Amino acid sequence: MRPCLLSIPICLTLATPGLAEPTATQPSGEVVIADQRITPLVVTRRLDAVTAQAEEAFVITARDIELRQAVFAAQMLAIVPGASVSANGAFGGVTSVRLRGASSDKTLVLIDGVPQNDASQPSGGYDFAGLDLADIARIEVLQGPQGALWGSDAIGGVISLVSREDPGLRAGLEGGSFATARGHVRAAGVGGAWFAALSLSGYRSDGVSKADGFPEADGLRTWTASGAARVSPTDFLQLDGRLRYTDTEVDIDGYAPPLFAFGDTAEVSRAKAWTGFGRARIEGPAEIKTALMFDATRLERAITGGAFPSSFRADRRDWRWTSERRFDRWSLTVGAERDETKATLSDGSRERLTNNAAFALLSIEPADFIRLDGSLRRDDPSGFAGKTTGHAGATLRLGRDVSLIGNVGQGFKTATISQVACDFCFPPGPSVGLKPERSEGWDVGLLWRPYGAIVLARVTVFGLDVRDQISFGTGRYVNLERTRSRGVEASLEARPLASLTLTATYAYVDAEDRSTGEQLLRVPRHSGSASLSWDPGRYSLTLSLRAESSQADSDPSTFAPARRRGFVTADLAGAYRLTDAVELTARIENLADRRYQDALGYGEPGRALYVGVRVSR
Secondary structure, three states: EEEEEOOOOHHHOOOOOOOOOOOOOOOOOEEOOOOOOOOOOOEEEEEEHOOOOOOEEEEEEHHHHHHHHHOOOHHHOOOOOOOEEEEOOOOOOEEEEOOOOOOOEEEEEEEOOOOOOOOOOOOOOOOOOOEEOOOEEEEEEEEEOOOOHOOOOOOEEEEEEEEEEOOOOEEEEEOOOOOEEEEEEEEEOOOOOOEEEEEEEEEEEEEEOOOOOOOOEEEEEEEEEEEEEEEEOOOEEEEEEEEEEEEEEEEOOOEEEOOOOEOOOOOOEEEEEEEEEEEEEEOOOOOOEEEEEEEEEEEEEEEEEEOEEEOOOOOOOOEEEEEEEOOOOOOEEEEEEEEEEEOOOOOOOEEEEEEEEEEEEEEEEOOOOEEEEEEEEEEEEEOOEEEEEEEEEEEEEEOOEEEEEEEEEEEEEEEOOHHHHHHOOOOOOOOOOOEEEEEEEEEEEEEEOOOOEEEEEEEEEEEEEOOOOOEOOOOOOEEEEEEEEEEEEEEEEEEEEEEEEEEEEEEEEEEEEEOEEEOOOOOOEEEEEEEEEEEEOOOOEEEEEEEEEEEEEEOOOOEEEEEOEEEEEEEEEEEEEEOOOOEEEEEEEEOOOOOOOOOOOEEOOOOOOEEEEEEOO
């Protein structure tokens, strides 16, 4: 894991080399800088060459994922400073990520630039439970209000996952505790003017009980297939696209009749998701680079085997245009997009929401020691008043490898289809008078990078205020007055030897509901992680720790406020390369066999062992 500086305007400028060939996975010591919402294309710069950029992001690379042998995205997101990950039980329980204390529905999730938030969920959040990392090259986490570029859903920040684009053949098999088995294969090729890739991954496990302490094991079965292609028919035109399909089945626990007490049930949650995009990039006259993109997602979900079966479907389509022009000391990007969301309600009816937006981004470097960035966005959502949001940032290079970074930004989120229609409300009828949620945020940070690529340290102080937060009140969805988060994020990466990497992160987050004075649920005040990786070439060994303090939660048996205890867990992963193409792997999760809960009342496994083999050519 390595923190990097990410400026939205700069990323838009850097990420549109238009006709560049696909690049291989970046070697250790490089930072990937790209804005996946506008132009998802890999651009790399060496760690010690990253200059002033006004926005901060936390970047997880493919090598980070490989060293930890992480299977799902939530495992890596849990170590991002300022991010809190909670799962309603291991092995497929609904998994949410909160950034800087904002609720999970206020995080925009992208895969290859395509929004993934679930429009059929009441709040529109994203479930990370089955998001497999087999074909993922990197994860970028951009925290704080990002409405000036990303619009609705980005109040807390953005999590962007980018698929691999390196050529060759990759495959792997793994098995272990709880009758777990995993396999993946990927083949990719590149030519003078084309790139193509196909991948397939699957995972199954008997798991443990979702409701903690009950005997019935609740398993997970999921598989993902994806394909990508890019072609440059002329010197000024590039066409590319990607399609991804995921099929997931999870055993869940709930409230069985006649007592409706929390515990083992026979319920099963099934989900099928399609996501993809098509894009044309054009290098026009006057060095103006233009991108035209269409992306779409479809999600079908059903819960069966319980007292209250249900099914849902959501569709999202997005059309986008951007143009950018770079000059000697400044760059300008302008664009527009239209977003259309459809979802089913509990009675089977279909509703639709749309949004039209335009935005502009400007980056200026008036002198070598300072950089200024700013963006404006105007959204016009159906059923709500239009909203203009802005973002401004500055980076000041103080010398001696120290940079001072400051940002202020706004965000907003419109009510979802379910919230507007007040689905599952009694008596039936829509929510009346709902206003979009609004946010204002700021952060100030210091970045220190002495000795080139050997050390990279960052400390950031932040604040985030959300007004008119939408919540379920007495029979209807209503706007709360305000929630507030204040905190500190810190991260360190050090490479004292070429083969030895030490990383550490820490976050203090004080998040509360200002209308009641209570702490927000599932946001620990203190959290941190540390890892030590020894990677001399033939073999690798990584020890990683994760710690969280106690947190406010809700008892699933009584629904009364309660606290979940803090915990510390450790994992150990190792690999040995038999040949240049074949590598044996092994890892132990929960090394000390600790008993803990990620979310109050939900089960987590004890010590678990997994072994496997990876092939790459």
